[in-house]
Amino acid sequence: MARNIIPSGQYGAVPPPVAAPQQAQMYDALTPKFDQVTNDDLLNLFKSEALDPAADGPLTPDPAPRPGVTIQRDRFNVPHITGQTADDVVWAAGWVIAKDRTLLLEQARYNSRVAAIDAPGLSAIGLVSSLAQFAPSAQTEQEVAKQVKVLTDQGAAGREVLRDIDTYIAGINDYLKSINSPNKPWTRNDVIALNALKGQFFGQGGGDEANRSTLLTGLKSELGDTKGRQAFEDLSQKDDPEASHSIDKSFPYGAATAKSGPGSVALTSFSATPAAKTASAASVPSAVPEQQSNALLVSGSRSETGNPLMVAGPQIGYFYPGLTLEMNLRGPGINVRGATSAPLPGYMLIGRGEDYAWSLTSAGADIIDQYAEELCGGSRTKYRYKGECRSMQTFDAGTLTIGGKAQKLRFRRTVHGPVVGYGKVGSREVAISSKRSSYGRDVVDQLFYAEMFRGRVTSPQTFTKAALKSPQTFNSFYVDHRNIALVTTGRLPVRDPEVDPALPTRGTGEYEWSGFLANSKHPQQINPKDGTIINWNNRSAAKFTSADDEWMQGSIARNDLLKRGVFARPKHSLASLTGAMNAGATQDVRVMELQPTLSKLLRQGKAPSARAQKMLDTLDAWRRNGGNRLDRNADGRIDDPGAAVMDGIWAPLADAALAPVLDDQLPKLRRLQSRFNAPPQGQFGGWHEYMDKDLRTILGQNVRGKFNLRYCGSGDRSVCRRELWKAIDTAGASLSRTYGSSDPTAWRANANAERIEFVPGLLTTTMAYTNRPSGIQQVITFNGHR
Incomplete structure (x- = not known):
């Protein structure tokens, strides 16, 4: 069976045609089924992904002049x-x-240049969704065009991709000409830039060392050097042995090798200098990627049919016109179907061939480093590198228009990359620049997809080899009739041993990258022993440490929700595996994973009020009932009162758990890592991860990789319990006023506030909250033979 769905749909016209929401409505209908998904649901709520065009007939000819x-x-x-x-x-x-994405192509083609040149503080997808307009300069066009040579330097494979890009562009321009479009003809630079947008959106990680290091400085100032560093290590969770992994092999990479080595510095302050003053109003921060994609693969030993199963897809947000669309392509050596996107010259981003399929999630591996540039002679534009004072280059990128207001886009560059801000090390000012290993190489990512487009992938081994050509950082998944596989890609820098990857690197030239991680050392595995590969943007392998900008890789994670569903039964059908995904998509990770520990601690003492006790009882009951945030009766309120309780107590509860140690540093921590990535966001991380390990330690439970410090109650169990109960009781008084009742079982959180809307508002259809893949959701299994 091969089924899929793309909630944004195939249509892209404005105004949206009547049929535009048809896939969104199917997607939405799966949500309330929770884990009770049947084979009929797969047939009715997903469409065919068969290679046979007649599967979803009747077929209508669509003439083309070639x-x-x-x-x-x-x-x-x-x-x-x-x-x-x-x-x-x-x-x-x-x-x-x-034809299907005329508006999107024009809106994205120039805005995507800001990703290709790493314009500080700007997100290309943010500019696209905010309907901004960027007019690139000649300097920008020259910079982007350099990737043509990078691609041809890859040999015959690179030249083949370039030929495909030229042919693809010809198809775009022929269509634009056929409708007498006033838009300029497409060029290679348009496709190259769109590949950079894809990379910036969900194919890179790292590059926030400056902001993180100021927290370290603050912690040291408040707690002393030793305890301050220990708290920083606890919060970063860089290599937590309890973190969820997708494969059972270890792949060491990225450990902090020099906690106070000379190759790194910690800033006392940092101020960003975005390339455009209005950038923050127009775009999400470029350092925050989409982190909601997931993949559930089980081997034949865990499948009712004896053949592997895959339920997987990327989460790229909900847009209309959609960022992805579906195609089924046939030609000499070509027989593929799936979701493609504007950056790909006819290749499938996610899809299937005759006897295998593939998918992706963002890996967020550390491919961006920030450098502290030593300034010369009081100048802010001269810096010291390898013993010489150099002048920063000025990059005149073009003109950005937001809300009718035009401004010049200009920033400075060093040998490492764009200057993203200025900071201080003690009283000494430094410039902070950003270096991305995939910079100028984004289009090389196409080598991977070209291999599948032309049918050259014939096994999990050839899939792995093809995927590792990509400089962008993804977890890539493979399934055929007898194998499942994962490989984590990216051009991963090998850093100087005197550099701490969590902090800015000293930019004077002695501590540069010495190369890139060998392909054999990237996380990869075919057919893990336990018969599963489960990933929700968690670490792919043990010892493969998270990037400096990604701290939420601790002892509990939303990936545990998927694992809970997968391991609930010894063998799965495609429907039950889809149910495991669908259940995890609506559950609240806090109640499902933290609540047992929280409840155990609180129940060792007396509640300060009957209402507080009932709030705890309501949370426990919510977990027993599945911990979901569904509104099945469509009255605009989440069915279970537990959601209202958890949402209302969370901020004061989380603060109470960490404040005894972190105190004045809590506001800075909140800016770096929110207390909870709350719905309608993806629940990727939050302070429940810190609380889980800390509370289990205070309870005296078996904890691997204990924190250096004890936070709640400074380690005193009775004080911790008292402060948590106090936070709950105080929140209960506020909730009683909000809901007009002192009975927690009468409280209902606003489900309408969590409904999914399509950006930028052209399609008015909304959907119930769910945390499922949106670029395409595949449910697929093969029973044939090569």
């Missing part, structure tokens, strides 16, 4: 493309994407 090209549309408007040659197929992909 001999050798045939396009037919099914009842979901998915194009089924056949070409007599490979060039015909690639050209037709360009024609179709221009």
